[in-house]
Amino acid sequence: MGKGRNFARYVGKRTVFPRILSLPAEIAKSGGRIKDSLKSLGDIDRENRAKTENITYIKSDNGKTAFEDLYKVNNWTEPDLKKQLRNVRIIKWVSLLLAWTFLSCLLGLVIYIPFSFFFFVMFSLSWLCVICFGIQVIKMTLFQVQLQERNLISLKALMNRSDLFKKIFS
Numbered sequence: 001m002g003k004g005r006n007f008a009r010y011v012g013k014r015t016v017f018p019r020i021l022s023l024p025a026e027i028a029k030s031g032g033r034i035k036d037s038l039k040s041l042g043d044i045d046r047e048n049r050a051k052t053e054n055i056t057y058i059k060s061d062n063g064k065t066a067f068e069d070l071y072k073v074n075n076w077t078e079p080d081l082k083k084q085l086r087n088v089r090i091i092k093w094v095s096l097l098l099a100w101t102f103l104s105c106l107l108g109l110v111i112y113i114p115f116s117f118f119f120f121v122m123f124s125l126s127w128l129c130v131i132c133f134g135i136q137v138i139k140m141t142l143f144q145v146q147l148q149e150r151n152l153i154s155l156k157a158l159m160n161r162s163d164l165f166k167k168i169f170s
Contacts, residue, residue, distance in 0.1 A: 063152040070152070085147045092140035096168075099133035102126045141168050 058073065060066035071081075106126045113119045142158050145167055158164065 064150060066152045067146070067150045071150075081147060085144065088140050088143045088147065092137055092144060092168075095133045095136040095140060099130050099137060102129040102133065106130070137168060 058066045058069045060069060103126075106123065109119060109122055109126065113122065138155070138158075141164075142153070142155055145158060146152055158167075161167070
């Protein structure tokens with residue numbers, strides 16, 4: 001019995017107690033590392049803000065003159081605008097395709113998957129994707145209309161247009 005007890009003390013002193021005693025020190029070190037990481041992230045954020053503070057803001061009462069001022073400030077050319085318009089259309093159609101795909105997945109989930117935790121997770125994720133891609137479609141439609149008409153219009157003005165769906169699917 002004495003040898004077993006001595007062996008247990010030996011194992012406890014060598015493995016268990018050092019881990020228990022070093023736990024507060026490890027927590028303190030981890031806290032220090034997290035604090036240093038947050039400071040470095042703050043420095044990066046300050047650098048990014050410093051970069052964006054050099055942006056020139058366009059002040060104009062009219063959307064058309066604001067677009068023309070933006071055109072001049074950014075030194076855009078007609079081929080640049082055509083390339084931007086092409087890219088915006090591609091992104092819009094891909095987002096629209098993905099939104100419809102996830103809507104189809106929702107229908108498949110409702111029909112084929114029984115109610116379970118998996119169902120609710122997939123159902124929620126599918127709706128989240130539909131909403132995100134739908135917002136992306138509206139955003140790209142706004143950019144497309146702005147580039148086509150050379151007029152900086154607001155989202156509210158876009159949503160009040162009678163040809164909104166024509167612009168979305170064009």
